[in-house]
Amino acid sequence: MNLKNEKGITTIDVTVSIILITLFVALIAVLIYNVNKNSDSMERRADATNYVINAIEEVKITNFDNLQNSEQNIGDTGYYEKITVIDYADLKREEQSEQDDSIISGLVKKVTVEVSYKDGDTTQTVDLSTIRTKYD
Numbered sequence: 001m002n003l004k005n006e007k008g009i010t011t012i013d014v015t016v017s018i019i020l021i022t023l024f025v026a027l028i029a030v031l032i033y034n035v036n037k038n039s040d041s042m043e044r045r046a047d048a049t050n051y052v053i054n055a056i057e058e059v060k061i062t063n064f065d066n067l068q069n070s071e072q073n074i075g076d077t078g079y080y081e082k083i084t085v086i087d088y089a090d091l092k093r094e095e096q097s098e099q100d101d102s103i104i105s106g107l108v109k110k111v112t113v114e115v116s117y118k119d120g121d122t123t124q125t126v127d128l129s130t131i132r133t134k135y136d
Contacts, residue, residue, distance in 0.1 A: 045119075047117075048126040049126050051115045051126075052114075052127065055113040059083070065134075067111060069083060079117045082113075082115075083112070084112045085110075088107070088108035088109060089103045089104060089105040089107070089108070091110060106134065107134050108134070109132045110130075112129040113127065115127070
């Protein structure tokens with residue numbers, strides 16, 4: 001006669017099951033959190049890229065002589081725009097060791113648009129440059 005009854009579940013079976021279910025739920029929760037965080041970050045970067053592209057398009061239709069440096073918040077969006085205009089002749093003069101009088105100022109400008117935004121604790125930046133000529 002066998003006195004040992006093997007029907008039913010023991011406390012150890014229940015404990016192991018609860019631990020496994022808890023680990024699985026925690027893993028899924030962390031995975032969902034990371035996906036949402038990355039999705040939000042990618043959406044903010046895409047928005048910043050769109051702001052940069054729109055600003056570059058504005059630069060392209062602006063009169064050459066009216067191009068100037070500017071800095072501004074983009075509405076209440078949390079994005080900050082900085083436009084830097086540099087005369088191309090000044091860039092060339094900086095690169096050369098000796099003075100070159102053949103470089104004429106005011107014909108070509110390099111325009112850089114930079115949009116920055118906060119992503120968590122860090123500041124992220126998207127920038128794009130274009131070259132404008134006086135007679136384009």
